[in-house]
Amino acid sequence: MTSRNMAVEPVNVNEFQELARQVLPKMYYDFYSGGAEDQYTLDENIQAYHRITFRPRVLIDVSRISLSTTILGHHVSAPILIAPTAMHKLAHPEGEVATARAAATCNTIMIYKRRDLSALVVQRAERNGFKAIVLTVDTPRLGRREADIRNKMVAPQVKNFEGLLPTDVVSDKGSDLQAYAEATFDPSFSWKDIGWLRSITNLPILIKGILTREDAIKAMEVGVAGIIVSNHGARQLDYSPATISVLEEVVHAVQGKVPVLVDGGIRRGTDVFKALALGAQAVLIGRPIIYGLAVKGEYGVRRVIEMLRDELELTMALSGCASVNDITRSHVITERDRARSML
Secondary structure (H helix, E strand, O other), X not given: OOHHHHOOOOOXXXXXXXXXXXXXXXXXXXXXXXXXXXXXXXXXXXHHHHOOEEOOOXXXXXXXXEOOEEEOOEEEOOOEEEOOOOOHHHOOOOHHHHHHHHOOEOOEEOOEOOHHHHHHHHHHHHXXXXXXXXXXXXXXXOOXXXXXHHHOOOOOOOHHHEOOEOOOOOOOOOOHHHHHHHHHEOOOOOOHHHXXXXXXXXXXXXXXXXXXXXXXXXXXXXXXXXXXXXXXXXXXXXXXXXXHHHHHHHHHHHOOOOOEEEEOOOOOHXXXXXXXXXXXXXXXXXXXXXXXHHHHHHHHHHHHHHHHHHHHHHHHHHHOOOEHHHXXXXXXXXXXXXXXXXX
């Protein structure tokens, strides 16, 4: 990337992606930006937000706007969190350290074939003061990410587990990452094992990867503290629904018993507002954080979050909402709303 391009200051989150494409090696950019197979869901995650429109209210005092909210009893300055994402060091030498410095971040664990290793991750989280565990549940196997296969994506060594996990897995059939996943992920992990995870920690467990009413109800039955509506950034099962399109289904199933968060396709403050209006307590941001990190390090991550916050604040003001609690279902119109109005 030329110094002239690096000097360009993005004015919205989308512009960070093009700058990241210029600065990252193609293998790494494709790893971050790509989805599974035809990438239908990858595109739909974003387009589904575009099909939701506003019903703004006017003549309301919005001289003071508050973005603050509470999640699992913890006060946050805005309902915008950083999604659990992997391998930040491919984007920037400081990796997750730079991301963590820029904002309070969520963390995730994968359930490995070796339960002692999973327990080790949980123990480390507790010792280091983490407030919750996010359990990703949509990866019994790795989705078919054809860009990674084409590029023969190399799995980076996992320093945290050196001596415990295989760090030199190599495949002659395509992506080393795929071979690494097959060697470490546990496809037998099921609902009954959530009890085992709860038995080894006192931290609240949020389950990430729910897309249906049935699984939302099951998650509550096994005692999770929260649900994240997610399709893994469209990197697992292609033609699964856009997360915003099934958010209400999950929210209605939960009936307020546990908080519901959502990720996938959020690129504007208007997207954040739409998710909150449809019942999400907060949103999680994935790829834009990585793009900001790749382009400008810690400052880039901070700018991505600030941009989304500023856009959300403006959307709230123009919609007649002085606080997050003022955002209601009546502020948005979905495709289903339009279809029902024609009956």
